Amino acid sequence: MEKQVNFNEELLEEIRLLRREIAESTRSRNENSAKLVDEFRLMRVELNKSIAQIGHRLIDFMKGPYNWNDLPTEMKLMCVDQLDVFDRFQLWNTSSSDRALVDLQKLNFDKIQIKITTEGVSATFTNMNHGVMEYKFSNLFIEFLFKIGKIEELWIDIDKGLKNDLEEEEEDILSLDAIWGHPTHIDESQQNALNDVIFCLGNLNCKPRKITLDAIGFNTVPIDQLRAVSSIETAKLWQIRNLDKVNTDCVRKVVQDFVYMGRAIGTAFQVSASDWNPFDHFSVNYVYEFDVVSQSDHLIRLRTENQKKHVLLEHSSGSEDGFMETEYLRIRVIPSTMTESEYETDRDWIWKEEFEMSSFHSSYYDQSFDSDW
Amino acid sequence: MSCEEPTTSPTPENNITVVSSDGKEFLLDLKLTEQSETLARLISNFEYDRTDVKKDPVPLGNITSAQMQKIIEWLQHHRYYPKWEQNDIHYSTSFTFETWVEEYLNIPNNEMFELLNAANYLNIPRLFSTICRIMASRITGKSAEQIRTVLNIKTDVKNDVYTGIPIQEDSSSSEDGMSEISLSPSPPPI
Missing domain, CATH: 1.20.5 (Single alpha-helices involved in coiled-coils or other helix-helix interfaces)
Known part of the structure; x- marks a missing residue:
């Protein structure tokens, strides 16, 4: 067990x-x-x-290999941002995608002067890297400038050239005119060039504060074309310098626009003329077409379609060079509540100064690229 | 601009490891990463600047080892430079650069574009801006046709700007001396 x-x-x-x-x-x-x-x-x-x-x-x-075209748009824009106008123009011409790229990067211009000469169109502007530049290029360059520019002031001048050949015995009258600085009329090629510039103006992407056209020597100012341009329509001030008597209809048409088309208060149109008085001409020939609020020797006030707005025509005169008397006319949209004491008739020198183009060099240092960084 | 470089010995505590897209690891001094806003933010978020925090390798999937090497070279050169300010960009078409920068960026355009992408990804503003200016310097003063050649741009603009003569659509142009060397890594052995 x-x-x-x-x-x-x-x-x-x-x-x-x-x-x-x-x-x-x-x-x-x-x-x-x-x-x-x-x-x-x-x-x-x-x-x-x-x-x-x-x-x-x-x-x-x-x-x-990684190419330029492979870079994202923002990075390419950073490179474009470093280029000046001329280089951008060259890049603009390389391909349609680069054209669109350059169009995206705007440049500020205080002032651009387009000169239409017998040899072609040229543009003068301040360029921050090269100072004042004058480019003589095809209309494509003008189109480019208008596309990429944020332009404060735009001047369109015709370089008519004075006919001063005193040896031309057969043209005594013209020669005498030339001595006194009287211009000859512009030729057909310049008229065509001007039409091209106005066409380019239609593509202007920005709204310049001031647009000036020097009409000296114009056979006919293409006023209807100009009025149809949206940048002119929206400009705070547009003006015609040296308007010839053959173009008297310009003033009437602009007044019609101001009265019937509803322009913003403060919008102004100015004219200067040397051998006729556009104000007197308007008051004698066209004022009856409009609803006049008040009228004097130097002022005409008109009613507009909009009860809140009136149009004021102001006359002034003076001598630019101390030699020839110049007549000035300013047309502007004012609030209907504005009283006569607010007209500032004694301060006409301010608006008359707008006809004088300041030196390009004076604005050189203010020129800056449109960049956030 | 140049700076005197004091000598410091990097310690393991003040380093982080970054891994390039092709798997190569780089030990990076935390001081250098201050120039990259992307890395600086990452280090701050994960508190990698603290010695008691375990630092995991940082994968940089968009940057190859060759590009990383080039970037580290840049970071090391600018280690003691003052912090980059946006106002430091001076517009001028004179396009003058430090000799070191000129030598550093004396590379073909394709490598330059890759480096630009990498600088953008890592957000290194001084490098990014310098590359943009170098690119601009390669464009400036050239005609449209020359720019097409330099940047290898295929044109679809029909006529020459000045003459109106039709442009030959030739895309075979390439920059002198470029495309032989690339920052892209060599193909893996299969």
Whole structure:
């Protein structure tokens, strides 16, 4: 019996040992398999990383050399921002996509003078890197300037050239006129060039504060074309210098626009003339066509379609060179509530000064590129 | 502008690791990363400037190792320069650069564009602005035709600006001496 008990105990002990061994081996196997799983996970991460790297390198290799056209627009604009007008014009001419790119980057110009000569059209403006520049280019350059420029003042001059050849015996009268600075009329090519400039003006993207046309020598001022240009319509001030008597209709048409087309208060149109008085001419020939509020020797006030607005015509005269008397006429839209005491008739020199173009050099240092950074 | 460079020895605490798109790791001094707004913001967000924070490698998936190397060269050169201000851009077509910058950016256009992209991605304004000016200097004073050649632009403008003569649509032009070397990595061995 005792023997049987001992045997049972030994057997139990063996079973315990066996169970312990099995438990230990299971634990170590579990640990090993956990380690294996961890290693496998790490390998998978490394493998994925390597696949991604190889993918990147393959993509980099296959995409080929990086070109100007591959750059994002914003980055290309940063490069364009560093270029001056002339370089931008050249870039503008490389391709249509670069043309669109350059168009996006605007440049500020205090003043641009377009000169129409017998040899073609030229533009003068201040350029911050080169000072005052004069470019003699095709109309394309003018179109370009109008597209990318934020222009404060625009002057359109015809360089008519005085006929001063005193040896031309047959043209005594013209020669005498030339001595006194009287111009000859512009030729057909200049008239065509002017038409082209006015056409370009139609594409002007900005709204200049002031647009001036020097009409000396004009056979006919293309007033209808000018009135149709939106930048002229929206300009705070547009004016015609040296308006010839053959173009008297200009004043009447602009007054019609101001009265019937609803211009903003403060909008003004000015005329200067040397051998006739546009104010007197208007008051004698055309004033009856309009609804007159008041009229005097130097002032005419007209009603407009809008009850809140009136149109005021002011006359002044003076001598630009102390030699020839110049007549001035200003037409502006005023609030109907404005009283006569607010007309500022004694301050006509201020608006008369607008006819004089300041030196390009004076605005040179104010010129700045349109950049935010 | 040049600066005297004091000597400092980088310690592991003031470094971070960046990983380029082709898997190469670069140890970068935290001082250098101040020039990159992208990295500086990342370091600030993850508090990598603290010594007790574990710094994981920063993957830069858009930048190859060659570009990274070039950028580190730039960062190291400008390590002690004053902080870049936007007003530091001076408009002038004289386009004068430091000799070091001229040598550094004496690279083909395609590499320059890649570097510009990388500088934009990492937001390193001084490098970005300098590359823009160098690009502008390569354009300035050139005719439209020459610009087409330099920038490898395919034209679709039909007539010459001045003469009105039709332009030959030739896109095979390439810049002298460029395209042989590239910052793009070499293809992986397969």
